[in-house]
Amino acid sequence: MKKLQKKICDEGIVLSDSVLKVDSFINHQMDPKLMFEIGQEFVQRFEGKSITKVLTIESSGIAPAIMAALQLEVPLIFARKKKSLTLKDNVYTSKVYSFTKQEENEITVSKEFLEPNDKVLVIDDFLANGQAALGLIEIIKQANAEVSGIGIVIEKSFQNGGDKLRNLGYQVESLAQVSSLKNGEVQFLSQKLEEVTA
Amino acid sequence: MKKLQKKICDEGIVLSDSVLKVDSFINHQMDPKLMFEIGQEFVQRFEGKSITKVLTIESSGIAPAIMAALQLEVPLIFARKKKSLTLKDNVYTSKVYSFTKQEENEITVSKEFLEPNDKVLVIDDFLANGQAALGLIEIIKQANAEVSGIGIVIEKSFQNGGDKLRNLGYQVESLAQVSSLKNGEVQFLSQKLEEVTA
Numbered sequence: 364m365k366k367l368q369k370k371i372c373d374e375g376i377v378l379s380d381s382v383l384k385v386d387s388f389i390n391h392q393m394d395p396k397l398m399f400e401i402g403q404e405f406v407q408r409f410e411g412k413s414i415t416k417v418l419t420i421e422s423s424g425i426a427p428a429i430m431a432a433l434q435l436e437v438p439l440i441f442a443r444k445k446k447s448l449t450l451k452d453n454v455y456t457s458k459v460y461s462f463t464k465q466e467e468n469e470i471t472v473s474k475e476f477l478e479p480n481d482k483v484l485v486i487d488d489f490l491a492n493g494q495a496a497l498g499l500i501e502i503i504k505q506a507n508a509e510v511s512g513i514g515i516v517i518e519k520s521f522q523n524g525g526d527k528l529r530n531l532g533y534q535v536e537s538l539a540q541v542s543s544l545k546n547g548e549v550q551f552l553s554q555k556l557e558e559v560t561a
Numbered sequence: 562m563k564k565l566q567k568k569i570c571d572e573g574i575v576l577s578d579s580v581l582k583v584d585s586f587i588n589h590q591m592d593p594k595l596m597f598e599i600g601q602e603f604v605q606r607f608e609g610k611s612i613t614k615v616l617t618i619e620s621s622g623i624a625p626a627i628m629a630a631l632q633l634e635v636p637l638i639f640a641r642k643k644k645s646l647t648l649k650d651n652v653y654t655s656k657v658y659s660f661t662k663q664e665e666n667e668i669t670v671s672k673e674f675l676e677p678n679d680k681v682l683v684i685d686d687f688l689a690n691g692q693a694a695l696g697l698i699e700i701i702k703q704a705n706a707e708v709s710g711i712g713i714v715i716e717k718s719f720q721n722g723g724d725k726l727r728n729l730g731y732q733v734e735s736l737a738q739v740s741s742l743k744n745g746e747v748q749f750l751s752q753k754l755e756e757v758t759a
């Protein structure tokens with residue numbers, strides 16, 4: 364998605380070889396129009412999948428996920444990182460380790476919102492080691508529902524999450540694939556491909 | 562907002578005299594179309610306010626806030642409850658006590674996203690004791706920006722947050738005002754008014 368790549372180039376801040384900060388349009392301040400277009404792009408990429416639910420994790424996944432859900436005309440569920448006081452025991456859970464935050468969260472989804480006939484699109488803001496996506500897939504499996512695919516805003520292709528998920532047979536659609544953050548510069552996978560085919 | 566009131570009547574679960582669970586369409590599963598209409602309603606209620614930013618707190622505020630921001634064509638900022646590893650010291654902070662979760666969170670907003678000439682609409686899912694809204698207002702004041710108003714999806718009018726904010730002179734627009742949860746029943750303020758004027 365060209366517009367997203369441009370935004371990453373213009374506003375993304377490379378904090379290290381593995382950390383890209385996109386606080387000005389995704390992770391802290393959000394650009395609602397871009398989020399709407401991201402939702403639109405996901406809908407196109409998963410066309411024909413008869414999706415019945417969108418599933419994400421709080422907090423940064425919610426905006427792109429609700430924009431996809433709005434255009435798919437299906438409900439969005441966001442997995443919680445902490446058990447809510449109003450969320451009783453009737454939940455699916457899985458463990459997700461965040462390398463960025465250096466902590467393990469137990470994520471929970473209430474059993475009443477996922478059913479065996481659901482076809483679920485997983486959406487998240489970042490894909491790095493794949494822990495969050497695998498946690499969400501684990502929950503979808505616990506519900507005996509189907510994973511329709513995984514939609515990611517920014518994939519760090521130099522980490523192994525994307526490979527893991529694709530090797531498991533899932534359709535993974537990443538709107539921007541960052542192949543390197545070395546020397547403070549953002550490189551995209553498509554740039555490399557263009558260079559190869561040039 | 563009639564549609565929201567109907568949804569609360571149909572799907573809201575009264576857990577106690579003070580706790581209303583709306584996990585099926587706001588706090589865990591979300592109804593994207595309803596969220597879009599909630600955003601639309603906020604835009605109408607704050608018409609002419611020349612809003613430049615929408616501000617909310619993660620997580621449940623993000624969906625209604627981004628739908629308002631989308632239609633206002635302005636950025637959304639969500640305050641964080643935990644300091645991010647990529648969020649350095651250049652932040653505004655305030656303390657917010659959550660009675661529901663029985664914990665105090667320090668909320669933070671990066672200084673780079675709020676400026677003195679900003680007119681900021683505060684959006685949140687619930688208004689009870691007003692702690693979250695007051696925390697967000699405190700941050701807007703630290704930035705020397707202007708509070709354009711406070712948009713709330715569900716106000717528990719039997720708690721004192723709404724009065725506090727209105728007494729401070731803010732325009733508070735709550736799309737559903739719950740006046741009582743006694744005896745397991747949801748009563749709305751407008752119902753009372755209708756009864757009074759009937």
